[in-house]
Amino acid sequence: MSRVIAVFGGTGAEGFGLASRWALAGETVIIGSREVKRAQAAAERIKRSRADAKVSGMENVAACGVADLLVLTIPFESHAALLKQLKPTLRPGTIVVDATVPLAASVGGRASRTLGVWQGSAAQQAAELIPGVSVVAAFQNVGAEVLNAESPVDCDVIVCSDDVEAGKSVRDLAAKIPGVRAIDGGKLENARILEQITALLIGLNIRHKGHSGIRITGLPPGAYTGVVK
C-alpha cells in the first residue's frame, strides 16, 4: 500500500502548491484544514488539473489519523496549537515535515524578519511538542508562487533531520517536484538557518518584485537528489 501524505494548511497557497505538485506526481495526498468543506474544495481544484489524482480533503485530526507523512505549512501562530491538537492521534514512526517559519508577521511585525524561538527554530519546537515522531525540516525556501505555477521549480530544498531515514524519504519526496533538487542539510538544529533564509527571500521579493528561491552550487553530484530542469 502506498503512503498517504497529509498537508496541513493545505488550503493556503504554500500547502496547496505542495499538495498539487505531489498529487500531480501520483502521490496519495490529503488536504488538511480546520474546515472539511474548504479542504474538499481545495482537493477538487487539484482534480480539475488531473481527474485521476489521488487527493481528498479532510478535517485536520481525521487527516492525521490516516496519514503516514504529515507536512506542516501553517502560520507560526497556529504551529504549537495544531501540534497539541494532533498529538493524541500521532503514531510512532510518523514523519512530520515542518515547513513553518516563525516570521515576525505572526505577531504583527514584518515578514522579512523572524522571531526568536526558544528551541532554536519552529521545527525544533515541533520536535519538543511531539516526541516519538520523526521531525524533518524542509520546504521553507520554496515560495507559494513558484509551487503554484506550471513551470518547473527553480529551487533547491535543504532537508534537515536527526532521523537519517526520514530525511532520505523527504529528499525523495522533494525531488518529485519538477526542477527541485534536495540536499541533506544535516541535523534538525540547522532548521533555524533555513527558517531565517525565508525571511531574507521575502525581503528580496518585496525589494525586487520577484519570487526568489535558492540554489546551492559547488557540491558533488551525489549530494543532490533530483535534477535541474
Next chain:
Amino acid sequence: MSRVIAVFGGTGAEGFGLASRWALAGETVIIGSREVKRAQAAAERIKRSRADAKVSGMENVAACGVADLLVLTIPFESHAALLKQLKPTLRPGTIVVDATVPLAASVGGRASRTLGVWQGSAAQQAAELIPGVSVVAAFQNVGAEVLNAESPVDCDVIVCSDDVEAGKSVRDLAAKIPGVRAIDGGKLENARILEQITALLIGLNIRHKGHSGIRITGLPPGAYTGVVK
C-alpha cells in the same frame, strides 16, 4: 585618481582570494596584515599571476590610512580588536565591507554553528564600533576555495547596508569577480542572515565534501549586478 581597496586578513585564504580577484580585474589593492612582511609576500604572489597588478602589502593601520574602501575578512575573535585599532585612522565617508562571520569556531566550537552577537550580526557590531563610516555586509557566502580557483565563481553575493550609495559601490565591486552576481539585500540588519548562511554552507561542505555557494533564483534581471558565466 582611482580608489584604493584594503583587504584586512588579506594573507588568509578568503582575503587573499578577494584581493587576487580584484587585483586581476585592475583594481588598486592593498593586502593588510599585522605583519608587513607577510602582507608583502602575499602581494608578490598575486604579481606572479599578473606582473602589472596594482597590489602591495602593508601593516593594518598603515593600510587603513591610505585606503578608500576597507574589506574585513578576519576571524570573529579578531573583529572588535581590529576595528578599535583602526578607528582613529578611519575617515568619514570610508566604506567598510564586513565579510566576518561569528562562527562558533572562534571560541572553540564548530564552524557549522554561529555565536549570537548582541547587535544582531558581526556587521552590526562593526557599525556600532566605528560610527561615522558606511558599513556594508557582503562576501560571507563566497568560499575561499572558489575565490582562489581560476574558474568563474558560481555564487551570488548579497549586499546589505543602510547606506544606499555604499551598497551600490560594493555591488559593482562584487560584480568585478567573474561569475559573481550581486544583489541588494536591503538594510544592514539582514547581515545576520548572510552570516548564518555561511555556517550552513560550511556544514554542507563538511557533509558532502564540496565548496558550496548560493545562487538566488526568481528575481527580475534588474535585481542582479553582473552575469552568470
